[in-house]
Amino acid sequence: MLQTRNDPDSARADAQVQRLDDILTAARKAGADACEAVFAESRSLSVGVRKGEVETVERDENSDLGLRVFVGRKQAVVSVSEFSKATLDRLVERAVAMATLAPEDPYASLADPALLYKPAATKPDLQLFDPTHLSAESLQQRALDIEAGGLATGNDALQSDAASTGYVQNMWSMLTSDGFRGTHQTSLFFQSGRFIATDADGNMERDGEGRSVRFAADLPDVNDTGRLAAERALASLGARKIETQKAAVLFDKRIAKSVIGQFLGAISGSMIARGSSFLKKKLGHQLFDSSVQIIDDPLRVRGLGSCFFDDEGVAVSRRAIIRDGVLSGWLLNTGAGKQLGMPSTGHASRSLASPPGVATHNITLEAGTQSPEALMQLAGKGVVVTSMFGPSVNNDTGDWSAGASGFWFENGVIAYPVNEITVAGNLIDIFKRLVPASDLEVRGTMDTPSLLVEGLSLGGK
Template sequence: MLQTRNETDTAQRDAQMQRLEDLLSAARKAGADAAEAVFAESRSLSVGVRKGEVETVERDETSDLGLRVFVGRKQAVVSVSEFSKPTLDRLVERAVVMAGLAPDDPYASLADPTLLFKGPETPLDLYDDTYLSAESLQQRALDIEAGGLAAGSEALQSDAASAGYVQNMWSMLTSDGFSGGHTTSLFFQSGRFIATDPAGNMERDGEGRSVRHAADLPDVAETGRIAAERALAALGARKLASQKTTVIFDNRISKSLISQFLGAISGSAIARGSSFLKDKLGHQLFDSAVQIVDDPLRVRGLGSCLFDDEGVAVTRRALIENGVLTGWLLNTAAGKQLGMPSTGHASRGLASAPGVSTHNVTLGAGTQSIDSLMRDAGAGVIVTSMFGPSLNSDTGDWSAGASGFWFENGVIAYPVNEITVAGNLIDMFRRLVPANDLEIRGTVDAPSVLIEALSVGGK
């Protein structure tokens, strides 16, 4: 009798949970006071093409198991990718011995049982069992390439195009009774092109998307067209004189500024005292119109979940409300250090103790279009690409290499490259003005943002 994919996945999940239960029982018998076991299984396939030829075909199927044990206030984490009984016996023995030798950690423990997810299971629609063959992925990649080259410019050539998917199954069991898991999928496609001017100067740019369901992927020809147009638009870039001017960060890269903010409110950084925002809880950091929200319950969201990697139930949280910083991002350990409960932001690999991470963070859209912001500013830089960011975590001083476009009289005048943008993030946040072009595409999303009077370094 043939089994459906869902029946097969259910059988695999049951087998995973039984293995984890046996492992926790063995850990307790070996001397662990508490333990947590995680099992992850992944299968993926991707195809890359270049100039009409297949360049890469990558298929991967992995299974890994991680065990965290506690002996008093000591902890250790170990992982394996082979699951025979002798291997798992050695895993348990090694973990308990390692924990016994570890230094005391007063903040090491499983999550507070009162905070654990207990249901109901709200449908988040994170899994699509669509099967895409290597041949179909190859065709998608070729069509992306063809869509870009259809721009018809002799200055253009393909750099790479790819398509693929990943399907994951993750299960966790703890000795205090938490049991949970999730199954997710990710489908992706991208294209990158090289444009060359008569003098031989080359510019690269691209476009890509990742989604939970295959049907949500954009048209492949459109992906190619956008990527090619971006590369062509960057030709003829000029240098800029160093100056202070208005900078608009395009919505493709403005999220990097929000990521710097998220790193600075991580409970781990706050507990270490290594954050430029460590004294800013409850302070007005942004304009009162600015809202930043983390929503782990977004349907089909790339960072969505019902509980974090310690089993703590998650909820939608305003991180910035009317411009005010409302709290820190906390896992169990960071929360204990700061005398606060976990906020459901634990994130872990199988071979390490939990760190801190967000889910689906969004900087809310403003009311003005980019054209309107450019008209009001008159002149400045639109940054469309950044690289090599540098941050002083204690002061908030920030800089990054960048390229993009110079605008004057409210309209784009010409592309620019080899510039540096710099400022202090506390001052930058205070002057940040969001545009109305927010697109939900990833785990951190933001509209384009305007910031006045930034230092732009050039020739």
């Protein structure tokens, strides 16, 4: 996702822009009616350890350039990672030739110039770039400390599975033949730990904890990361199977975003335009309880998905996707918007080697009024789902299922861990009945509180 400019290295940015400008000029001379070029530089360093020993040290520095050209309503996208004049000349020649042979697409074009981001005299500082460089030695020590923090429980049933730390710093520049120019820098610092707990019968359970932030100073204490990861693994020991039944399900906030992710996928403009979404006729309809609000805020300070413009240069803004439970709009890039007769909503997302798709920025489902414990008391019995895998959804009907594990609760209190279960239901029904808890923590590109849904099908023994 393209982000915004934050200027500690304007000389590099200017060099990127000049190269792209030359590429666009060459593409127009070669026969392109319109074109768009993106240049990306990335620097990263990460260290992984296991059982007190370094397993991986990875350092990467790379640069790539992508060119999208239009010949009439035909388009092609080509990318390279070597920038000699001969290579760039071939890039332009190949892209125009490919576009000439491509099938006609009546919706293919650059973004509407009226929607493009225009820098203001004053704009908020989104604080997306931290120039901090961490040495491999310091990253190694942090990873070892994560392991030590988890093993400090002193429980013999516990062993480290892996711990890793690292960071990546990016710079992107994008130019279009319509006159858009945008440059940005971003950084990401991350750490994680994962542990294995083994019971007396040799049954193993794995769990972990991880965090990614824009600024190194915002990383949590490494000992806390290790301790929480270890506690989760130990808590899963002794998991049982349950009988097949219908019961309440409390999706823990760590994985509740998976449920909301199904909703976001179903309102993607490309899905709606193809007619392949179970929500294709639900625009303006009440999908959730009136207390539910789902916000996409691309202007969040230090947000992992924050930006001033999307990957087509369209200006972005804070949007209520669900307002008082009602679906207020689709997620649109230029192509999907044209197909549906609507303007882009600033949700274009692309790699350097492909046309734009659709993606969100910083999604938040706002917190409810009751704690997860209070919702469990109201439900009486059911499952707290802390892990899901292998989700399956029928895009036409919304029928959904996933493998899961977590904890059974009785009389509103956790009783024992459970595994090898499936959770199933219809997403339209799930959306209508879900109740948000009050435990929202904003930390990623999609954040939700825990979500209670009563009467779901649980598959067990």
